[in-house]
Amino acid sequence: MKNLEMKKEFKVIADLLPNNTKVLDVGCGDGSLMYLLKKEKNVEVRGLELNQGNVQECIHKGLPVIQGNAETELHQFPDKSFDYVVLSQTLQAFYEPEKVLKNLLRIGKSVVISIPNFGYWKVRTKLLFFGKMPVTKTLPNTWYNTPNLHMCTIKDLFDFCDEKNINIKTAVGVNENKTSIIMKSNLEIKNLFYKIGIFLIG
Amino acid sequence: MPSLAGLFFWMNIKLENIKKLDVTKPLKLDCGKTIKDFPLAYETYGKLSENKDNAILVFHALTGDQFVTGTNPITNKEGWWVTAVGPGKAIDTNKYFVICANVIGGCMGSLGPRNINPDTKKPYGLDFPVITIKDMVRAQESLLEHLGIKKLLCATGGSMGGMQLLQFCSTFPDKAFSAIPIACSSSHSAQNIALNELARQAIMADPVWDNGKYVLKDVQPKNGLAVARMVGHISYLSEKGMQEKFGRKLQERADYEFSFNADFQVESYLRHQGYAFVERFDANSVLYITRAMDYFDLSKQFKGGLVEAFKNQKTKFLIISFSSDWLYTTKDNKDIVIALNASGADVSYSEIITDKGHDSFLLNEPQFLKTLKGFIDSMYEKFRNEKRI
Numbered sequence: 001m002k003n004l005e006m007k008k009e010f011k012v013i014a015d016l017l018p019n020n021t022k023v024l025d026v027g028c029g030d031g032s033l034m035y036l037l038k039k040e041k042n043v044e045v046r047g048l049e050l051n052q053g054n055v056q057e058c059i060h061k062g063l064p065v066i067q068g069n070a071e072t073e074l075h076q077f078p079d080k081s082f083d084y085v086v087l088s089q090t091l092q093a094f095y096e097p098e099k100v101l102k103n104l105l106r107i108g109k110s111v112v113i114s115i116p117n118f119g120y121w122k123v124r125t126k127l128l129f130f131g132k133m134p135v136t137k138t139l140p141n142t143w144y145n146t147p148n149l150h151m152c153t154i155k156d157l158f159d160f161c162d163e164k165n166i167n168i169k170t171a172v173g174v175n176e177n178k179t180s181i182i183m184k185s186n187l188e189i190k191n192l193f194y195k196i197g198i199f200l201i202g
Numbered sequence: 203m204p205s206l207a208g209l210f211f212w213m214n215i216k217l218e219n220i221k222k223l224d225v226t227k228p229l230k231l232d233c234g235k236t237i238k239d240f241p242l243a244y245e246t247y248g249k250l251s252e253n254k255d256n257a258i259l260v261f262h263a264l265t266g267d268q269f270v271t272g273t274n275p276i277t278n279k280e281g282w283w284v285t286a287v288g289p290g291k292a293i294d295t296n297k298y299f300v301i302c303a304n305v306i307g308g309c310m311g312s313l314g315p316r317n318i319n320p321d322t323k324k325p326y327g328l329d330f331p332v333i334t335i336k337d338m339v340r341a342q343e344s345l346l347e348h349l350g351i352k353k354l355l356c357a358t359g360g361s362m363g364g365m366q367l368l369q370f371c372s373t374f375p376d377k378a379f380s381a382i383p384i385a386c387s388s389s390h391s392a393q394n395i396a397l398n399e400l401a402r403q404a405i406m407a408d409p410v411w412d413n414g415k416y417v418l419k420d421v422q423p424k425n426g427l428a429v430a431r432m433v434g435h436i437s438y439l440s441e442k443g444m445q446e447k448f449g450r451k452l453q454e455r456a457d458y459e460f461s462f463n464a465d466f467q468v469e470s471y472l473r474h475q476g477y478a479f480v481e482r483f484d485a486n487s488v489l490y491i492t493r494a495m496d497y498f499d500l501s502k503q504f505k506g507g508l509v510e511a512f513k514n515q516k517t518k519f520l521i522i523s524f525s526s527d528w529l530y531t532t533k534d535n536k537d538i539v540i541a542l543n544a545s546g547a548d549v550s551y552s553e554i555i556t557d558k559g560h561d562s563f564l565l566n567e568p569q570f571l572k573t574l575k576g577f578i579d580s581m582y583e584k585f586r587n588e589k590r591i
Contacts, residue, residue: 055552056573059520062580066539066551076540 004176005138009196010036012174013086013112016200017041021083024048024107026070027090031058038063046082048073071095074103086112089196093147110169110202117173119153119191138195154197155187161201170200216276217311220268221245225344232497235331243311244268244303244345247287248295255589256582257351258293259342259378260302261359261366264491265434265483267310268302271295276310277482285566292575297582298355303345305338305366307491309484312341316417316484326486328414333490335362335498339369346377353379355585356578360384360563361530362491365498368538371519372500372511379588380518380581382574384563385527387534388508388541389499394529397437398492401430405485414486427485428476435475440526440559444468508541515547518584520577522570524562525555550577 010033017023019041025034028047031054037043047065049055058065068076070087071094085108087100092115094100104111116138117123126134133143141147152160154173161168171182173194182190182197221244228238245268250257260270262282267274271281271288287293287300304312307330315330322329346354357378359367364386371381387394408426410416416423439447448468452458455465464470504510519542523535532553542549554570556562562570 052552052555052569055550056569056576059550059552059573060576060580062584064518064548064550066543066549067553068536068551076536076543078544081543081546 005174005196006032008176008179009088009114009174009198012172012179012198013088013114014040016112016170016172016198017043017084019043022046022081024077024082024085026074026085026087026104028054028058028063028065029088030054031061031063031065033086033088034058034063034065035061070100074100074107077107079106080109082108084108084110084112088114089116091115092150092152095149097150105166105202108202110200112198112200113157114174114196114198115152115154115157116148117154117191117195117197118151119155120195121192124192136195153191154182154194155191157197157199158182158184158187161199166201168199168201172198174198217243220275220311222311223345223348225341227344229337229341231331231337232334233332237306237313237331240306240313240341241311241317242303242306242313242341242345244301245270246302246349247271247300248298250299250349250351253586253589254351255355255586256297257299257301257349257354258578259346259354259357259370260287260293260300261339261342261357261363261370262302262305263359263361263363264488264495265431265479266363267308268304269310270300270302283564285564286571286574292571293358293578294575298578301345301349301351303342305491306341307333307338307487307494309487314484315414315486315490325417327417328486330486330490332493332497334494335365335369336373336503338494339366339373342370343374353377356380356382356581358382358384358574359386361386361560362495364530365495365500368500368511369498371515371517372503375514376516378517379585380520380577382520382522382577383535383538384522385524385530385535385560386538387530388501388511388538390496391534395496397433397529398496401433401492402489404429404433405488408485411485414489417484417486422480423485424477424480427480427483427488428473430485430488431476431479431483432472435472437529438559438561440528440557442526443557443559446557508537509544512542512545512547515542515545517547518581519547519549520573521549521551522563522573523551523553524558524560524567524570525553526557527560527562529560 022044025047028049034045038045055067085104091097123134173180173182173190174196222241225242228236230236266282269281271284289296304310306313308314315326319326364383367383405426408423411423451467453467453470500511501508521535521539523532539551552573
């Protein structure tokens with residue numbers, strides 16, 4: 001199920017990006033998204049990835065990847081050196097997400113961020129009715145071993161951009177089989193019913 | 203050939219029978235002197251494909267030579283990169299055509315301080331011009347011409363081989379489709395220079411060295427050269443690797459001998475490495491080659507620094523470093539990645555986690571070899587597709 005969601009998420013991200021652009025995928029994993037972007041949109045891709053096994057996987061696929069930590073090593077990329085920088089479901093795992101986000105906006109002309117939505121109704125009910133930290137398909141870890149240090153909701157990220165004067169070009173809610181445009185007018189309802197939020201900002 | 207009857211006599215005889223290219227084109231060296239009609243010794247492995255799209259150029263390190271794999275016909279020992287190059291290996295010679303040339307300044311058949319100076323009809327010794335990494339690289343251009351290779355599938359090299367490769371890519375931005383600089387640096391640090399100076403001083407302190415004139419007497423400053431090699435060996439291992447390999451283990455004895463013999467295994471190892479080296483390498487060559495490494499500073503050749511050095515790169519790079527390498531550190535290697543990134547080049551980077559230090563690239567380090575193979579094979583596919591179009 002997680003896989004299906006991921007495929008859907010990557011599809012939405014790919015749809016957001018124009019053809020023939022230059023894209024940096026921060027936390028590119030095994031290169032699935034880079035591969036998709038290259039194949040379908042003729043995008044010039046680069047990846048940044050921490051895990052050595054994943055780095056090897058990308059190299060085997062012929063995808064350019066730099067082994068490194070996005071928290072500390074984004075400084076190596078010059079200002080506006082990419083058309084788009086993509087950060088898929090890792091913003092919440094950084095020690096300083098705000099700092100990382102600022103760096104992404106510096107490197108890319110635009111930035112695509114996706115987040116697991118802590119405002120999704122199943123997550124809310126788990127905490128409300130069982131009084132326990134939610135464990136769902138999108139958030140499979142327990143409180144003591146989760147890499148997620150700064151969980152947020154679609155609404156939180158929306159408000160954050162507002163507060164910091166970051167322009168939201170598009171926001172999309174994503175489930176396995178459904179996507180929907182998020183606007184200020186429908187924010188409350190989308191925040192309740194979508195597992196993943198994807199934001200095109202900058 | 204010199205009429206030498208001693209230590210190197212047999213070696214010189216053998217060196218007559220290896221592949222050599224007579225480079226007729228004059229080469230103006232960085233020091234201002236010009237060399238011409240000089241020998242460049244090389245070796246190839248595998249078969250060049252009809253389309254000439256499977257050639258891989260390997261640059262060797264300080265004490266390496268052109269005999270990358272198989273058996274070195276001069277020393278009768280295994281080639282220095284037998285772990286990575288050969289049939290079925292990461293750089294598969296069943297599939298790829300591997301080329302390696304002995305650097306000028308070396309002592310395995312290419313022009314070096316042991317060759318005869320045409321002006322004096324005697325071995326050069328210290329009359330040999332001081333050479334640079336750039337000179338070494340430019341001398342090898344003729345070899346590619348000779349072999350009819352316009353564009354290499356890949357060029358690679360570790361340590362000083364990596365430095366030559368960075369220079370090669372900068373000087374010839376479209377001669378290699380891909381490049382893998384391994385465990386190297388774009389310039390020598392103070393510590394790098396200091397260690398090389400230690401090696402040189404060890405040689406020069408040996409009275410046999412005699413200002414490099416030992417070549418006229420066909421002797422070798424064995425003691426100094428062995429110490430120089432020992433210095434090198436310490437820098438190629440990590441502290442942890444050394445501790446794990448030797449610790450305080452004693453060499454074939456139950457207790458201390460209360461003498462200055464090699465009580466400890468680590469001492470015995472260094473002595474063995476040192477004295478094995480003098481059998482195959484020329485002391486003056488160590489001076490010349492370490493000097494070339496010390497002078498290397500790629501950014502110095504360009505006003506805009508290292509970023510400018512990689513401007514208009516078409517080559518696809520993979521930089522590899524080793525976590526426990528303190529000679530050419532992960533930071534040294536990352537600085538190259540940063541410069542390549544800033545110049546907009548296509549660059550990948552991987553840090554291999556290992557305790558084996560700088561030497562890792564010569565050892566059977568599975569993660570390293572897997573990465574190497576994955577990159578080269580994927581580049582081969584891309585290169586062939588590009589050629590087809």
